[in-house]
Amino acid sequence: MLRGRELKLASIEALRKRVERLKREVEASKGRIREWRGRRVVPSDGWDEWRQGAFDVFPSSFVPIFGEPPEGWMRDWIDLLVELKDPSLGRWRCFDCVLRRASELRLDVERRRRLRDEDKEFYEGLSPGERQEFERQDRLKVTEYRLYNDLGEAHDRVCPLDEDKMDFFRCPFGEEAEKLVQDGRLIESLWDTSIGTITITGDRRLLSLRGIK
Amino acid sequence: MKWYHYDETPIVDPADYDDVLRAIDDGRIIKVVEEHEAYMKEKELEEKRKKKT
Numbered sequence: 001m002l003r004g005r006e007l008k009l010a011s012i013e014a015l016r017k018r019v020e021r022l023k024r025e026v027e028a029s030k031g032r033i034r035e036w037r038g039r040r041v042v043p044s045d046g047w048d049e050w051r052q053g054a055f056d057v058f059p060s061s062f063v064p065i066f067g068e069p070p071e072g073w074m075r076d077w078i079d080l081l082v083e084l085k086d087p088s089l090g091r092w093r094c095f096d097c098v099l100r101r102a103s104e105l106r107l108d109v110e111r112r113r114r115l116r117d118e119d120k121e122f123y124e125g126l127s128p129g130e131r132q133e134f135e136r137q138d139r140l141k142v143t144e145y146r147l148y149n150d151l152g153e154a155h156d157r158v159c160p161l162d163e164d165k166m167d168f169f170r171c172p173f174g175e176e177a178e179k180l181v182q183d184g185r186l187i188e189s190l191w192d193t194s195i196g197t198i199t200i201t202g203d204r205r206l207l208s209l210r211g212i213k
Numbered sequence: 214m215k216w217y218h219y220d221e222t223p224i225v226d227p228a229d230y231d232d233v234l235r236a237i238d239d240g241r242i243i244k245v246v247e248e249h250e251a252y253m254k255e256k257e258l259e260e261k262r263k264k265k266t
Contacts, residue, residue: 139228146230190237194245195227 033060036080044088062088090167094159098184099173100166102154105145112138144191152187 033041036058044059055069058077061084065074081089094100116123116138126134148154160172171177224245225236236242 136228143228143230143233147233150230151234190242191227193249194242195225195233 033080033084036083037076039076041080060084061086062092085169087167087169090169093168093181094161094166094171096181096184096188097159097168098148098152098154098180098187099157099159101184101188102145102148102152102156103158105141105148106156109138109141109145112141143195147187147191148184152183 040057041060042057044061047059049067055073226232
């Protein structure tokens with residue numbers, strides 16, 4: 001009798017947890033979208049991309065995907081998350097924001113400048129080659145910062161949201177949000193793909209381009 | 214892959230903001246991006262070839 005009651009209590013407890021989880025999912029999202037473009041929308045908690053049939057459904061909030069989903073799946077899923085104004089996707093998008101990156105780089109440039117002033121002895125003890133390389137690294141950082149701040153039009157603005165509260169869908173810069181993210185991505189691509197490649201690689205094809213004017 | 218040496222003159226000087234802006238205007242950046250893409254494609258093909266063998 002007691003064992004039967006315990007089992008009943010355990011299943012009620014499991015049911016309560018499940019309801020709470022579903023409630024959280026619904027609260028976190030805009031509405032109750034149960035199906036999207038022919039696929040079922042499921043809670044992202046238990047979703048695992050490596051399980052068979054994972055891409056037959058859509059998780060209801062953003063999780064990083066490492067594998068290769070079927071064609072069109074990713075686009076449809078992101079459209080769903082935008083529709084839901086999913087805070088996890090919102091946070092993920094903020095990482096590309098031009099203001100965020102410019103602010104980070106500004107701090108980095110200031111830190112390097114401070115170190116140079118505070119630790120003069122260290123810099124004076126470097127060989128000419130080492131000093132040249134240190135100075136070059138400083139100038140690289142300044143260039144990267146200026147690309148985000150000036151070319152990317154961050155213009156010394158700072159996002160008032162703490163990192164754990166960042167959410168593209170609640171961007172304090174309103175309608176500018178999309179432009180801030182696009183500009184951030186553009187500068188990142190400019191820096192990483194082209195300039196970054198020249199800086200760190202010595203592959204012959206790039207080096208052979210030096211004669212181009 | 215080897216490290217770029219600081220005393221070599223690059224097609225664009227990434228440590229000089231003004232040169233980067235000039236490179237955007239005069240098309241040097243585009244050339245670098247195109248070369249980078251071609252290089253990545255070649256690398257990808259090479260890896261595929263290696264997997265097959």
